[in-house]
Amino acid sequence: MADAVGEARIYAIESELKGQPPDQILSIRQKKSKPIMESWKAWLDALEPKVLPSSPTGKAIAYALGQWQKMLVFLDNPLVPVDNNFIEASLRPFVVGRNSWLFSQSVGGAQASAALYSLVETAKLNRIDPHDYMTLIF
Numbered sequence: 001m002a003d004a005v006g007e008a009r010i011y012a013i014e015s016e017l018k019g020q021p022p023d024q025i026l027s028i029r030q031k032k033s034k035p036i037m038e039s040w041k042a043w044l045d046a047l048e049p050k051v052l053p054s055s056p057t058g059k060a061i062a063y064a065l066g067q068w069q070k071m072l073v074f075l076d077n078p079l080v081p082v083d084n085n086f087i088e089a090s091l092r093p094f095v096v097g098r099n100s101w102l103f104s105q106s107v108g109g110a111q112a113s114a115a116l117y118s119l120v121e122t123a124k125l126n127r128i129d130p131h132d133y134m135t136l137i138f
Contacts, residue, residue, distance in 0.1 A: 006036050014082045025078035033082075034075050041068065093121050 013032045017025045044061055051058040064071070074080045094117075104110035123133040 006040055009036055010082060022078035026076075029075050029078070037072060037075065041065075090125070093117075093124075 010033055013028065017028060020028070044065055048058075048061050048065065051061060053059070053062060074082045100113070102110075104113060119134065119137070120130040123130040
């Protein structure tokens with residue numbers, strides 16, 4: 001798995017698993033995904049001594065190896081997704097909002113913006129149209 005092909009294979013396997021029962025997910029991950037992860041680990045282990053540790057590649061390899069056990073959790077738990085993209089995407093609006101509040105003219109304005117932003121994001125999280133929600137509560 002020295003390139004994006006291995007990553008693509010993992011995601012292809014995960015796409016096959018959508019809607020499957022947990023025992024089936026676990027079985028397929030063990031059979032198909034685990035060997036891909038093992039080959040990636042072997043590749044990283046072989047590459048690590050050949051790369052300067054302070055280089056960007058060396059740092060990336062060290063980081064991956066340092067996080068390795070966390071990266072394998074999805075193989076043993078069918079409820080754990082293969083990545084955290086969903087969580088990161090759901091946090092992004094709050095980070096953008098937080099950065100915007102830094103430029104508010106007053107503390108009160110920042111607090112009001114944060115409150116409204118929280119209402120909008122909560123509505124979206126609950127699959128409610130934010131405009132309809134705001135119209136209802138205000």
